[in-house]
Amino acid sequence: MASGLTLKELSKQEDRFTHGHRMCAGCGAPIVVKMVLLATEGPVIAANATGCLEVSSCISEYTAWKIPWIHTAFENAAATLSGVETMYRSLKKRGRIDKDVKFIAFGGDGGTYDIGFQSLSGAMERGHDMIYVCYDNGAYMNTGIQRSSATPLGADTTTCPAGDVVPGKLRSRKNLTKIMAAHNIPYAAQASPSHWMDLIKKVQKAHSYQGPKFLNIISPCNRGWRSKTNDAITLSRLAVNTCYWPLYEIDNGVTKITSTPKEKLPIADFMKPQGRFKHVFAPGNEWLLEKIQQEVDAEWEKLQKEAKCG
Amino acid sequence: MAKVVAVTGNEAVAEALRQVNPDVCGIYPITPQTDMMQRYASFINNGKVDTEAVLVESEHSSMSACIGASAAGGRVVTATSSTGLALMWEMLHIASGDRLPIIMPVVNRALSAPLNIHGDHSDAMGARDTGWIQIWSENGQEAYDNTIQAFRIGEHMDIRLPAMVCMDGFIISHSIERMEYLEDAEVKKFVGEFKNLHPLLDLDKPKSYGPLILTDLFHEYKRAQHEVMTKVKGVVLEVAGEFEKLSGRKYGLFESYRLEDADIALVILNSAAGTSKDVVDAFRDRGIKAGLLKPRLFRPFPYEEVAAALKNTKAVCVMDRADSFGGYGPLFMEVSSALYQLRNRPALINKIYGLGGRDYLPSHAELVLNELDGIAKGGKINVFKEYIGVRE
Ligand SMILES: Cc1ncc(C[n+]2csc(CCOP(=O)(O)OP(=O)(O)O)c2C)c(N)n1
Ligand code: SF4
Ligand SMILES: [Mg+2]
Numbered sequence: 001m002a003s004g005l006t007l008k009e010l011s012k013q014e015d016r017f018t019h020g021h022r023m024c025a026g027c028g029a030p031i032v033v034k035m036v037l038l039a040t041e042g043p044v045i046a047a048n049a050t051g052c053l054e055v056s057s058c059i060s061e062y063t064a065w066k067i068p069w070i071h072t073a074f075e076n077a078a079a080t081l082s083g084v085e086t087m088y089r090s091l092k093k094r095g096r097i098d099k100d101v102k103f104i105a106f107g108g109d110g111g112t113y114d115i116g117f118q119s120l121s122g123a124m125e126r127g128h129d130m131i132y133v134c135y136d137n138g139a140y141m142n143t144g145i146q147r148s149s150a151t152p153l154g155a156d157t158t159t160c161p162a163g164d165v166v167p168g169k170l171r172s173r174k175n176l177t178k179i180m181a182a183h184n185i186p187y188a189a190q191a192s193p194s195h196w197m198d199l200i201k202k203v204q205k206a207h208s209y210q211g212p213k214f215l216n217i218i219s220p221c222n223r224g225w226r227s228k229t230n231d232a233i234t235l236s237r238l239a240v241n242t243c244y245w246p247l248y249e250i251d252n253g254v255t256k257i258t259s260t261p262k263e264k265l266p267i268a269d270f271m272k273p274q275g276r277f278k279h280v281f282a283p284g285n286e287w288l289l290e291k292i293q294q295e296v297d298a299e300w301e302k303l304q305k306e307a308k309c310g
Numbered sequence: 311m312a313k314v315v316a317v318t319g320n321e322a323v324a325e326a327l328r329q330v331n332p333d334v335c336g337i338y339p340i341t342p343q344t345d346m347m348q349r350y351a352s353f354i355n356n357g358k359v360d361t362e363a364v365l366v367e368s369e370h371s372s373m374s375a376c377i378g379a380s381a382a383g384g385r386v387v388t389a390t391s392s393t394g395l396a397l398m399w400e401m402l403h404i405a406s407g408d409r410l411p412i413i414m415p416v417v418n419r420a421l422s423a424p425l426n427i428h429g430d431h432s433d434a435m436g437a438r439d440t441g442w443i444q445i446w447s448e449n450g451q452e453a454y455d456n457t458i459q460a461f462r463i464g465e466h467m468d469i470r471l472p473a474m475v476c477m478d479g480f481i482i483s484h485s486i487e488r489m490e491y492l493e494d495a496e497v498k499k500f501v502g503e504f505k506n507l508h509p510l511l512d513l514d515k516p517k518s519y520g521p522l523i524l525t526d527l528f529h530e531y532k533r534a535q536h537e538v539m540t541k542v543k544g545v546v547l548e549v550a551g552e553f554e555k556l557s558g559r560k561y562g563l564f565e566s567y568r569l570e571d572a573d574i575a576l577v578i579l580n581s582a583a584g585t586s587k588d589v590v591d592a593f594r595d596r597g598i599k600a601g602l603l604k605p606r607l608f609r610p611f612p613y614e615e616v617a618a619a620l621k622n623t624k625a626v627c628v629m630d631r632a633d634s635f636g637g638y639g640p641l642f643m644e645v646s647s648a649l650y651q652l653r654n655r656p657a658l659i660n661k662i663y664g665l666g667g668r669d670y671l672p673s674h675a676e677l678v679l680n681e682l683d684g685i686a687k688g689g690k691i692n693v694f695k696e697y698i699g700v701r702e
Contacts, residue, residue: 043513047378048520055522063518068510071520072377072404079371082364083334083378083386084510090333090362091384097511119374122367 026229028219039203047081049111078123109150189249194237226275329497333384336372373401383509392419406441411464428667429479572601624686
């Protein structure tokens with residue numbers, strides 16, 4: 001089980017999310033799921049919101065999940081898992097089950113920031129013992145790259161296409177990690193598959209607390225980001241190093257940046273390899289790039305201040 | 311030994327749930343159900359039951375949590391009304407598609423708009439195609455009895471389907487009636503231990519619930535759901551037989567009231583059937599052979615049995631406390647489908663009554679029975695579908 005924190009140790013563990021899934025080559029989501037499960041010791045039950053991960057991992061008689069897994073709908077992974085967890089507590093209390101079980105929900109950004117927001121908020125407020133993992137690829141990818149409230153400013157999606165008049169998404173992202181922390185849950189954090197050690201530590205830390213925990217993990221999608229299939233790790237690293245996706249945790253109310261980039265790179269470095277931002281670099285849209293940079297800087301400043309206050 | 315009590319419908323159903331003491335329940339307020347699960351919450355907090363409640367933030371989450379809990383492996387209940395049931399709609403299909411025997415009292419209430427908190431059947435009728443078993447109750451006693459029986463029906467190893475137990479909002483949920491409770495031990499024994507089927511919590515044999523199934527097997531999956539529905543009638547009767555031995559109260563697929571030799575008949579659900587029976591008696595006293603059929607099992611609908619029960623009548627009115635706008639009332643559609651198979655069919659009309667809690671009066675039943683009497687004696691049908699009790 002996940003005790004050693006070396007790649008060698010981890011590689012010896014049995015995969016609990018296994019081959020046969022049908023996600024696109026180079027997709028970030030299965031990497032995220034594998035890492036989260038590698039960092040999880042002992043019995044675990046997963047719930048999954050409708051989305052790319054779900055539709056590609058359990059089809060007809062085939063499943064890539066070697067752990068008990070449940071999908072019911074799009075907007076309710078948290079509510080569904082809260083039911084599973086409640087039954088577990090009930091049966092434990094009644095002496096019908098003796099094992100200790102962990103609970104993890106996986107949802108995309110659409111299923112988490114948007115349509116599943118209420119169900120997530122409710123489950124966190126009720127205090128169910130679970131980790132909710134959002135694999136954030138910044139759009140409704142399964143239905144063909146539509147805008148969500150996690151879609152970054154300026155991005156081209158099929159419902160906020162970069163057109164002659166409107167240059168992609170004109171609204172900024174919702175800061176869900178902080179909103180979840182504002183539920184006064186014991187642990188909320190942001191992670192990236194590029195920083196696997198940081199990610200695994202966060203999962204382990206989250207498991208060490210009783211109650212609801214939230215992890216927001218960036219998950220590159222080469223289809224939606226219009227990027228190369230071998231760029232998932234590079235792009236998630238650039239997201240961290242440009243401070244677009246800072247790695248931090250809010251541990252019982254205390255904010256800590258868990259990995260600061262040695263050199264903060266310009267946001268353009270993250271955006272340029274992605275076709276969804278191509279128009280931002282076209283003449284006439286300089287203001288947009290500037291605005292995006294300003295926003296990243298302001299958010300990073302704010303986070304650093306919060307981390308200083310502890 | 312039965313205990314005679316004077317209680318409301320909500321109180322009686324809460325009591326049935328207390329006696330069953332399920333593993334998990336979802337609780338969310340909506341008039342007129344609120345008071346039922348509120349009572350249940352107080353049973354929990356006063357140690358009368360050891361159910362784990364999920365105090366959800368919506369009915370959608372309530373049904374989602376119930377589905378999760380039921381798939382995890384255990385006995386699960388929730389209750390709702392009206393828009394709460396409407397909000398669950400997506401999840402109702404998932405509960406039945408996943409074959410999870412969740413039991414849910416539904417305190418029938420109108421749907422918005424306009425906003426109205428009173429009783430009609432629009433909520434449960436809107437959920438008739440969701441794959442749930444539906445059992446309807448005339449009064450508090452029936453709601454109590456049906457709730458207890460629903461566990462046996464839904465959880466039956468040949469069935470494994472969710473079941474709703476319907477009763478009229480306010481008219482039943484909030485009126486005090488004399489009724490009989492079974493002993494706790496009797497209910498416990500009757501309902502029995504919950505038997506698991508493919509629980510998620512069987513950690514040694516991991517299962518995946520809720521796959522994507524496209525054109526290869528979806529059709530077969532749905533046919534299996536259809537097939538299991540055909541077995542429900544038998545189980546309902548078997549359970550009713552056992553329940554009669556325990557309680558002395560007889561239940562069937564529907565109640566036939568003075569129907570054997572009836573020329574004219576009303577088909578009517580729930581509390582209004584009680585009012586109508588009095589009027590049927592009055593017509594009988596006048597020498598008019600009136601009768602009544604009160605459906606109990608609405609899903610699956612017992613078409614052949616209903617047809618057989620009505621086959622000798624001359625004119626029938628199906629009374630609907632819900633409308634399918636632009637169509638006939640939902641109960642009418644079922645009864646007319648049932649009667650179509652007969653070689654000699656009674657004349658059939660449809661009345662919509664009592665929407666949003668509008669009183670259904672004996673005079674309404676009288677009017678309808680008089681109209682049926684005229685039709686039975688060779689009169690013409692003026693209008694097939696009509697609202698009655700309307701303020702003009
Ligand atoms: C109630 C409901 N509305 C809409 C959909 C259609 N739908 C299915 S998956 C999906 C997008 C999922 O997006 P996200 O949660 O970001 O996950 P991703 O596919 O990007 O991994 C949508 C819109 C649905 N299944 N259910
Ligand atoms: S569309 Fe994107 S998120 Fe979906 S499977 Fe492909 S790469 Fe992954
Ligand atoms: Mg997404």
